[in-house]
Structures are given as C-alpha cells and as structure tokens.
Amino acid sequence: MSAPTRYFDDSVKGFITWSIIWGTISVVVGILISLQLAWPQLNVAPYLTYGRLRPIHTNAGIFGWGIGSFIGLFFYITQRLTKTSLWSPGLARVTLWLFNIGIASAAVTLAMGINRTKEYAELEWPLAVVVAIIWVLFSINVFMTIFKRKEEQMYISLWYIMAALVGVTVLYVVNNLGVPLHLFKSYPIFAGTNDANVQWWYGHNAVAMVLTAPPLALFYYFLPKVTGNPIFSHRMGIIAFWSLIFMYLWTGAHHLLWTPVPDWIQTLAMAFSIMLIAPSWGAVMNGYLTMNGRWDQMKTNYLVKFLITGITFYGLQTLQGPMQSIRSFSAFIHYTDWVPGHVHMGTLGWVSMIIFAAVYYTTTKMCETEIYSVKLADTHFWLVLVGQLIYSITMWIAGVQQGSMLLATNTDGTLHYSFMETMIAIMPYYKIRAISGIIYLVGLVLFIYNIYKTYQKSAVSQTAKA
Amino acid sequence: MLEKNPVIFIILAFVVIMIGTSVTMIAPFKWINGPGDRIAEVKPYTPLQQEGRDLYMREGCNNCHSQTVRTLASDVERYGYGGSYSKSGEFVYDRPHLWGSRRTGPDLAHIGLKFPDPNGAWHRKHMANPQSVVPASNMPSYAFLNKALDTTYSERKMKLLGFPYTQADLDELKGKSEMDAIIAYMRKLGTDIPVKKVEAPAVVSAQSNPFTDLKAIEEEAEALYKKHCASCHGEKREGTLGPALKGSAKPEAELFKLIAQGVEAKGMPGFSGSLDEQKIWKLVTYIKLDAK
Ligand code: HEM
Numbered sequence: 001m002s003a004p005t006r007y008f009d010d011s012v013k014g015f016i017t018w019s020i021i022w023g024t025i026s027v028v029v030g031i032l033i034s035l036q037l038a039w040p041q042l043n044v045a046p047y048l049t050y051g052r053l054r055p056i057h058t059n060a061g062i063f064g065w066g067i068g069s070f071i072g073l074f075f076y077i078t079q080r081l082t083k084t085s086l087w088s089p090g091l092a093r094v095t096l097w098l099f100n101i102g103i104a105s106a107a108v109t110l111a112m113g114i115n116r117t118k119e120y121a122e123l124e125w126p127l128a129v130v131v132a133i134i135w136v137l138f139s140i141n142v143f144m145t146i147f148k149r150k151e152e153q154m155y156i157s158l159w160y161i162m163a164a165l166v167g168v169t170v171l172y173v174v175n176n177l178g179v180p181l182h183l184f185k186s187y188p189i190f191a192g193t194n195d196a197n198v199q200w201w202y203g204h205n206a207v208a209m210v211l212t213a214p215p216l217a218l219f220y221y222f223l224p225k226v227t228g229n230p231i232f233s234h235r236m237g238i239i240a241f242w243s244l245i246f247m248y249l250w251t252g253a254h255h256l257l258w259t260p261v262p263d264w265i266q267t268l269a270m271a272f273s274i275m276l277i278a279p280s281w282g283a284v285m286n287g288y289l290t291m292n293g294r295w296d297q298m299k300t301n302y303l304v305k306f307l308i309t310g311i312t313f314y315g316l317q318t319l320q321g322p323m324q325s326i327r328s329f330s331a332f333i334h335y336t337d338w339v340p341g342h343v344h345m346g347t348l349g350w351v352s353m354i355i356f357a358a359v360y361y362t363t364t365k366m367c368e369t370e371i372y373s374v375k376l377a378d379t380h381f382w383l384v385l386v387g388q389l390i391y392s393i394t395m396w397i398a399g400v401q402q403g404s405m406l407l408a409t410n411t412d413g414t415l416h417y418s419f420m421e422t423m424i425a426i427m428p429y430y431k432i433r434a435i436s437g438i439i440y441l442v443g444l445v446l447f448i449y450n451i452y453k454t455y456q457k458s459a460v461s462q463t464a465k466a
Numbered sequence: 467m468l469e470k471n472p473v474i475f476i477i478l479a480f481v482v483i484m485i486g487t488s489v490t491m492i493a494p495f496k497w498i499n500g501p502g503d504r505i506a507e508v509k510p511y512t513p514l515q516q517e518g519r520d521l522y523m524r525e526g527c528n529n530c531h532s533q534t535v536r537t538l539a540s541d542v543e544r545y546g547y548g549g550s551y552s553k554s555g556e557f558v559y560d561r562p563h564l565w566g567s568r569r570t571g572p573d574l575a576h577i578g579l580k581f582p583d584p585n586g587a588w589h590r591k592h593m594a595n596p597q598s599v600v601p602a603s604n605m606p607s608y609a610f611l612n613k614a615l616d617t618t619y620s621e622r623k624m625k626l627l628g629f630p631y632t633q634a635d636l637d638e639l640k641g642k643s644e645m646d647a648i649i650a651y652m653r654k655l656g657t658d659i660p661v662k663k664v665e666a667p668a669v670v671s672a673q674s675n676p677f678t679d680l681k682a683i684e685e686e687a688e689a690l691y692k693k694h695c696a697s698c699h700g701e702k703r704e705g706t707l708g709p710a711l712k713g714s715a716k717p718e719a720e721l722f723k724l725i726a727q728g729v730e731a732k733g734m735p736g737f738s739g740s741l742d743e744q745k746i747w748k749l750v751t752y753i754k755l756d757a758k
C-alpha cells in the first residue's frame with residue numbers, strides 16, 4: 001500500500017478567498033448601478049457613471065467570482081477525483097497572482113473607459129492576453145493532473161471541466177481577435193453584422209462554458225459527497241454531456257432575433273435552443289433522482305438545500321431561456337428588464353448557490369472541522385434566496401409591463417406610449433430591485449463571516465494540537 | 467476508452483463544439499458584409515465621427531442604448547424616424563458593432579434623423595444635463611465631455627480602419643471638444659440612406675383645419691405636444707431650444723407647414739413622417755388658440 005496522496009490546497013484557499021472578495025465587489029457595484037437607474041444624480045464622477053460601472057459589475061461577477069472560485073474548486077476536486085496531487089503548486093500560485101492582477105487591472109481600466117464594449121469581452125488587448133495566459137496556465141495544471149492520475153476512470157465532473165478548458169479558450173481567443181491601435185485601444189477584425197454574430201456566438205457560449213459546465217461539474221461532484229448517495233445515472237450524465245456541448249454552439253443568434261443577422265442563423269438558434277431543454281433537464285433529473293428516498297436531507301443538511309435549490313433554478317433557467325429564444329416571445333421581452341431577471345436567476349440562483357455549497361463543504365474539509373454555525377448558514381441561504389427572488393420577479397414584471405406598453409398601438413396603428421411613459425412605469429421596480437440587492441448583500445456578509453470564523457476555529461484547534 | 471484517455475477526450479470535445487461553430491459562426495462570413503449586403507449610400511466615418519464613436523465606447527453608452535431597428539413594425543414606428551428597419555449594409559464600417567443588448571434608453575440607430583440640427587443644440591443641452599430636457603430621464607450627465615478632444619491618433623485610426631479621409635477632414639478636428647465629436651457621431655447615425663419625406667399638402671388653406679373647437683381636442687393635443695415637442699419648446703410651451711408656442715400669431719397654414727416639414731437647418735425637425743395630418747392640425751389648433 002502506498003502512502004495516501006498529499007493534496008495541495010493552498011491555492012484552493014487563495015482562489016476561493018479572492019473570488020469571494022471580487023464577488024462582494026460585484027454585488028456592491030451591482031447595488032450602486034441599480035440605485036443609479038433610479039437616482040441618476042448618483043453618477044457623481046466620470047469613472048463612476050453607469051456606463052463605466054456596469055461592465056465592472058459583470059466582469060467582477062463572471063470573471064472574479066465565477067471563474068475565480070471555479071479555478072480554486074477545480075484544483076480541489078481534480079486532485080480528489082484523480083487521487084493525484086496537483087501537478088504544479090508553484091504554477092497555481094503564479095496563476096493566482098496573475099488572476100488578481102488581471103481582475104484588479106480590469107476594474108481600473110474599465111473605470112477609465114478602456115472598453116471594447118463587446119459584452120463579457122470588454123477588456124482591451126493587453127488584459128485579454130493576461131486573461132488568456134491565466135486560463136492556459138490553469139488548464140495545463142488541471143490537465144496534467146488528470147493526465148498523470150492514479151484513478152483510471154474519469155468521473156463526469158472531469159468531463160465538464162475539460163470541455164470548459166477547451167471551450168473557453170476557443171471562444172475567448174476568437175472574440176478577442178483585433179488590430180491594436182496602441183496599448184489601450186484596438187479594433188476588432190470583424191465588422192458590423194459579422195462582429196455581432198461572433199460576439200453572441202461567444203456571449204451565449206460564455207454562458208455554456210462558464211456559467212453552465214463548471215457549476216455542473218461542481219454539482220456532480222458535491223451532491224454525492226454531501227448526501228452520501230451515488231449519482232443516479234452515469235449513462236444519463238454522459239448523454240446529457242455530449243448533447244449539451246454539441247447543441248450550445250448553434251444558439252448564439254437567439255440574442256439577435258429580428259436583427260440583420262441572416263434569418264436561417266436565427267432559426268437554427270431558435271430550434272437548437274429548444275432542443276437544449278433535453279440535456280439541461282438530463283442533469284436536473286439526475287440530481288433529483290439522486291435524492292430519491294433521501295429527500296429528508298433537504299431539512300437536515302444545510303448543504304443539500306443550496307445544491308438542490310441551485311439545480312432547481314438551473315432547471316427553471318433552461319426552460320425560460322428556450323422560451324426567450326422563440327421569435328415572438330423575444331419581440332416582446334428582448335431589450336427589456338425581463339432579461340436581467342433571467343440573468344440573475346442564473347447567476348444568483350444557480351451559479352452562486354452551487355458555489356456557496358462548494359465553498360462551505362471544501363472549507364470544512366480543508367480546515368478539518370465543522371462549519372462555525374449551521375444556523376448562520378441557514379440564514380444566509382434564506383437571505384440570498386429571498387434577495388434573488390425579489391430581484392428576478394420584479395424584473396420579470398417590469399419587463400412584461402414595459403414590453404406590452406412598448407408594443408401597444410392605437411386604433412390607427414400609431415404607438416400608444418412614448419418611451420418615457422414606459423420608463424416612468426417601471427421606476428418603482430428599479431427601486432425594489434436595489435433593496436433586493438441589499439438583502440442579498442446581507443446574506444453574503446453572513447456567509448463571509450461564517451467562513452472566516454471556521455478558518456479561525458481550525459487555526460485555534462491546530463495550535464492547540466501542536 | 468473515452469473515459470480513460472484525456473487526450474482523445476479533449477480532441478473529441480473540440481471537434482464537437484466546432485460543428486455548430488462552423489455552421490453558424492464561420493460559414494456566414496461567406497455572405498455577411500458581402501456584395502449582397504452593400505448599400506452604396508452608406509459612408510465610412512469621418513475622423514471626427516470616428517472619434518465620437520470611440521468616445522461612445524469609452525463612456526459605455528451601449529450599456530443603455532441599442533443601435534438596431536428590428537424588423538418589427540413597432541420598432542420601425544418608434545425608432546425608424548421615417549427610415550426603414552436596420553439592414554446589414556448599414557453596419558459594414560462598424561468595428562466593433564454597437565447594437566447593444568439593453569434599451570434602458572431609446573434605440574439610437576437612426577437618431578441622426580430625429581435631431582437633424584447641424585449645430586446639435588438639442589444634444590448639447592441634453593448631454594450636459596438630460597433632466598433639463600427630459601425631467602424623468604435617468605441618463606447620466608455628460609457635461610464632463612466639454613473638454614478638448616485628443617486628436618493624437620485620429621489619422622492613424624483612419625489608416626488602420628481603411629477609411630478614406632482628406633486634409634479638410636483632419637482640419638475639421640481642430641479646436642473641437644469631446645462633446646462636438648460625440649454629437650457629430652450622433653448626427654451621422656441613420657442619415658446615410660435618404661429617407662422619403664412625406665410631402666406636406668402643397669396648398670393648405672386656413673379652412674382645411676378640421677379642428678376649430680379647442681376644448682374638444684385639448685387633452686389629446688396636449689399629450690401629443692408633451693410627447694413630441696416639449697423637449698424643445700418647454701413643458702409649458704414657454705420656449706427653450708425652440709421659440710415659445712403660446713397663441714402663435716402665424717397663420718394656421720404656415721404653422722401646419724412648419725410642423726410638417728420643419729426647419730431642419732435651424733433645428734426644428736419635420737414631423738410629416740411620424741404624425742399624420744389630423745394630429746398636426748390638432749397641434750396647430752392647440753398652439754394657436756391655447757395662449758395660457
Ligand atoms: C445581488 C446583487 C446584484 C445586483 C443588485 C445586481 C444588479 C445588476 C444591474 C442593475 C444590472 C444592469 C441591468 C440592466 O442592464 O438594466 C446587472 C447586470 C448584470 N449582472 Fe448583476 N447584480 C447583482 C449580482 C450579480 C452577480 C453576483 C453576477 C455574476 C455572477 C451578476 C451578473 C450580471 C450580468 C451578467 C449582467 C448583465 C445582464 C445583461 O446583459 O442583461 N450580477 N446587475
């Protein structure tokens with residue numbers, strides 16, 4: 001018998017800690033921009049105007065909180081699933097440094113107005129290069145760990161991780177192709193409708209490769225760990241995986257319905273979006289059936305609550321998304337606040353719920369102790385859930401209301417409402433949304449406190465042991 | 467096999483994602499922006515307009531404003547300003563595209579048609595303080611754009627983008643502010659393709675106004691006024707960018723013609739594209755008879 005494998009978890013802790021910091025910044029900026037939409041006087045300085053802050057919010061959310069915690073958690077689960085220690089802890093440390101430098105520079109340059117304007121690919125070329133390097137370093141580390149693994153079988157989670165490694169690389173590189181003018185400005189090589197089509201091929205698959213595949217990898221790993229139930233069906237996981245990564249790439253143009261993008265691309269996008277319900281729900285059902293006969297854990301285990309609520313929002317998200325991809329429905333809600341409602345059910349209800357569970361679980365394992373307070377974690381759960389529900393529901397109402405007002409016509413065919421009348425109608429919802437963000441932030445603070453106290457507890461018990 | 471060999475797995479995953487990518491992203495390069503899409507009238511940006519476009523990107527205006535009139539009737543009616551829906555050929559010089567994904571504010575694809583004033587007086591007032599023009603607006607104030615435009619790279623931009631330019635185009639940049647540049651960009655949007663103007667009836671006599679009773683139409687006319695005119699003539703018709711419109715002394719026929727055709731060179735847009743004859747007459751009655 002060989003000695004048990006030593007796992008390197010320093011970088012796991014580092015990435016998780018920093019992702020929480022960037023996530024908190026994203027939420028605080030999110031609250032600020034939601035307040036600015038209700039009270040424009042809050043645009044107090046050029047670098048604090050809505051147009052510059054909104055990309056900081058989305059980048060800190062997706063790259064800082066999302067990708068940051070995925071990198072950390074993937075280092076964690078890859079080692080466990082392969083029963084192999086991380087290929088290069090030194091490289092992981094370098095990656096963490098680069099990651100923090102990258103995100104901090106992103107925030108600063110976006111505030112300065114250095115912005116390519118392509119959503120989720122706003123960073124100018126020097127920083128885009130840094131992001132690509134971070135991703136490649138991380139990918140090499142994970143891939144090499146898998147390559148020299150001791151456990152022969154590769155569990156489903158590793159599949160999703162590897163797909164994300166390849167997928168993100170291809171997407172990010174192509175959508176960032178450009179010609180530099182100088183250090184802080186470049187022009188894309190694509191123009192007009194081509195640029196739009198490339199952008200949303202990227203944009204939607206950023207959803208697939210960053211906001212779907214990685215949380216699914218976490219879900220497949222942590223649900224069995226937390227509950228002790230093996231995953232319901234490995235085969236269903238395999239079928240769902242391949243059809244998911246096949247179908248996603250066809251759907252980008254559902255962001256461009258009724259625009260000059262050729263009709264056949266729009267129609268393909270619509271069709272494949274609807275087909276995506278099947279593999280998406282494959283994962284949801286796999287999760288639910290894993291709980292078969294053990295649903296009492298929803299009450300008794302605080303982590304199950306996060307995971308099952310998360311996968312439920314994923315299920316809802318993947319029903320709502322295909323609905324939004326239908327031309328007639330898109331005509332109604334595209335460009336309205338309905339879409340931020342959709343986005344935040346995904347990012348807060350699905351992605352963040354899974355990350356919360358994963359961070360709680362890995363923290364207790366790495367600290368070799370119990371969570372500081374289950375009660376606090378429960379309160380955290382309810383606050384973020386309520387905050388997110390208020391956010392999404394108010395935005396759906398606002399979207400439907402504004403959408404119907406914008407389409408309303410008089411008997412002579414002219415429009416009934418001016419743009420401003422529709423905006424005044426949704427103002428109250430903007431104010432409620434800001435409050436929902438504050439509720440969410442309170443939940444987040446409890447989470448941070450709980451994690452901090454757990455670390456502290458383990459430090460104390462370790463010094464006591466020594 | 468697959469579950470055991472990560473190298474083969476990665477290659478296979480790559481192939482699978484490249485199928486949809488090839489069909490929906492790579493193949494369309496063959497058609498989009500090709501000869502079939504070209505529109506002869508669409509011109510590239512001048513150095514000043516391109517600077518304005520880059521400022522639009524710097525300020526992230528695209529986070530609140532879209533730039534595509536969709537093929538929907540309601541979009542054409544609301545944002546076409548007499549023009550049609552957006553065509554691929556209108557965007558061939560846009561690197562990057564600025565279509566946006568949100569309409570927190572109105573679409574700007576054809577904004578140049580809505581505010582034809584060559585001096586951009588409306589924009590100037592609006593950009594510096596949006597709420598002074600549209601009180602309930604939540605657009606931030608951009609008064610800080612009233613500073614000298616940095617033209618260091620203007621010429622190099624033209625070369626890099628392959629746009630033709632003349633010395634006169636470069637001279638136009640002299641002494642311009644960032645505000646001038648962004649307004650030059652706003653004024654270009656949507657104006658390349660000529661718009662068919664609905665001609666106002668050639669001879670309109672005073673008798674042709676069907677609305678002589680102010681009371682009967684006052685409410686509707688006031689709403690029309692608030693929607694289309696208040697941002698330039700003031701909420702109370704007291705006159706702001708345009709003159710006061712209280713009990714005008716001009717003959718009705720002349721007022722009709724002014725509203726229908728506008729005085730574009732002086733910043734008064736023509737409304738024959740967006741308001742039908744009946745509505746214009748109602749407005750005429752309103753500004754002529756209502757002197758409060
Ligand atoms: C609870 C705190 C949050 C608040 C109050 C908030 C608020 C906002 C606001 C006001 C917008 C702009 C919506 C608009 O265009 O009208 C927005 C957009 C966005 N937020 Fe958040 N946000 C929060 C958390 C997050 C987190 C944690 C993430 C990412 C993980 C995120 C991702 C995004 C994305 C991707 C968009 C762009 C949506 C689109 O293009 O439609 N948000 N958020």
Ligand code: HEM
Binds near residue numbers: 119276319321330342
């Ligand atoms: C089957 C799955 C899904 C489909 C078909 C789908 C479809 C759509 C569609 C059609 C839009 C554009 C709405 C509009 O602008 O009119 C959209 C926006 C968006 N969705 Fe989904 N969605 C799916 C799942 C998800 C998931 C799981 C997430 C995770 C967070 C997500 C995040 C987003 C984001 C961030 C945007 C905003 C993009 C932007 O405009 O900036 N979606 N989705």
